[in-house]
Amino acid sequence: MKVHQFFCFCLWLLGVSGVFGDTDEVKSVLVTEGDSVSLNSDVQIQRDLILWAYRHDRSETRIAKIHEHVIDMFDSNVRFGDRLQMDRQTGSLTIRNIRTTDSGLYKLWIFSKTNTHKSFSVTVYAPLQTPVITRDSSDSSSSSSSSRPSVSRCSLVCSAVNVSDVTLSWYKGMSVLSSISASNISISLSLPLDVEYQDKNTYSCVINNPVRNQTTHLDITQLCHTYADQESLSEYTEVIYRLQITHHH
Numbered sequence: 392m393k394v395h396q397f398f399c400f401c402l403w404l405l406g407v408s409g410v411f412g413d414t415d416e417v418k419s420v421l422v423t424e425g426d427s428v429s430l431n432s433d434v435q436i437q438r439d440l441i442l443w444a445y446r447h448d449r450s451e452t453r454i455a456k457i458h459e460h461v462i463d464m465f466d467s468n469v470r471f472g473d474r475l476q477m478d479r480q481t482g483s484l485t486i487r488n489i490r491t492t493d494s495g496l497y498k499l500w501i502f503s504k505t506n507t508h509k510s511f512s513v514t515v516y517a518p519l520q521t522p523v524i525t526r527d528s529s530d531s532s533s534s535s536s537s538s539r540p541s542v543s544r545c546s547l548v549c550s551a552v553n554v555s556d557v558t559l560s561w562y563k564g565m566s567v568l569s570s571i572s573a574s575n576i577s578i579s580l581s582l583p584l585d586v587e588y589q590d591k592n593t594y595s596c597v598i599n600n601p602v603r604n605q606t607t608h609l610d611i612t613q614l615c616h617t618y619a620d621q622e623s624l625s626e627y628t629e630v631i632y633r634l635q636i637t638h639h640h
Contacts, residue, residue: 392450395610396503398536398546400533401595403444406449408593415498415595416509416510417510417511417512417540418509418512419512420511420512420513420588420594421510421514421516421601421602422489422513422514422515422516422602423515423516423517423519423602423603423625424489424490424491424515424516424517424518425488425489425518426486426489427486427487427488427489428485428486428513429483429484429485430443430477430484430485430486430497430511430513431481431483432480432481432483432485432499432501432509433481434479434480434481434501434503434507435480435481436457436460436479436481436557437503438458438459439458439502440456440457440458440500440501440502440503441456441457441458441476441481441482441499441500441501441503442455442485442499442500442502442593443455443456443482443497443498443499443500443503444497444500445467445470445495445496445497445498446495446496446497446498447488447494447495447496450497451464452467452470453465453466454467454470454471454475454484455467455475455477455484455612457477457479458558460479462477462479464477465470466489466556471486471493472514474486474487474488474489475487482495482499482595483502484499487519487580489513489515490515491512491515491516491517492515493515494513494514494515495512495513496510496511496512496514496522497510497511497513498509498510498511498512501511514601514602515619516554516556516601516602516603517554518556519557519598519603519604519605520551520554520598520605520632521595521598521599521605522528522548522549522553522594522597522598522605522606522607523545523546523550523607524549524609524614525545525548525549525550525614526545526546526547526548526614527547527548527583529546536631543587543588543589544585544586544587544588545550545585545586545587545611545615546583546584546585546615547583547584547585547586547609547615547639548578548581548583548584549581549582549583549584549596549610550580550581550582551579551580551581551598552579553578553579554573554579554580555573555574555575555576555577555578556573556574556575556600556601557569557573557580557598557599557600558570558573558595558598558599558600559571559572559573559580559582559597559598559600560582560596560597560599561582561584561594561595561596562594562595562596562597563592563593563594564592564593568584569582570582581594584609586609586615588611588615590611590622591603594608594609594611595607595608595609
């Protein structure tokens with residue numbers, strides 16, 4: 392058995408695939424940066440040889456091994472520092488304070504009476520920021536006398552800065568009104584919305600990735616009615632001013 396184990400181990404070192412076959416299922420693991428994640432072996436170690444490797448950008452590196460309860464972390468500290476921990480009883484691997492750069496494929500080999508191979512595809516997402524809702528700065532028509540018919544409308548923008556792998560959406564109640572997505576390239580997103588000052592519906596802006604979401608609820612009174620009240624006050628002041636001029640004349 393030991394000869395077979397070391398033969399398989401040498402094949403892996405030479406980069407030969409298919410030692411355990413190519414039908415092994417890859418388990419997807421999605422986490423947020425800063426969390427801890429455990430990749431479970433689902434075995435109890437006796438005298439088994441358990442080996443972990445990390446594959447990223449076509450480069451595969453051994454990161455941990457346990458044999459007869461003796462652990463060897465190889466040079467994993469170069470990439471992971473002291474954030475890797477291997478369970479002495481099961482051979483399961485824990486990554487603490489995980490980073491987006493830790494995304495990749497983690498491979499597990501269990502050399503025992505029945506050789507086993509598992510793979511974990513780990514994707515680490517950046518923490519989500521809370522989306523910001525503001526009055527559209529280009530919506531200056533509501534304060535101009537030439538655009539009085541549009542006074543009842545309020546133009547808003549929901550935005551998120553320097554985000555990737557997310558979707559930004561406007562909701563009316565539980566229904567999606569509009570959405571926009573960012574790929575794995577860090578960009579800024581903005582999504583417009585027009586509402587009526589007297590609208591009694593509930594609106595919210597939601598940013599989400601496959602792991603989490605963050606929501607900002609729209610306060611129409613704060614963002615829209617303030618401008619409507621200012622417009623009404625301006626009109627009232629103008630009427631009073633004209634009455635005063637008429638009175639003096």
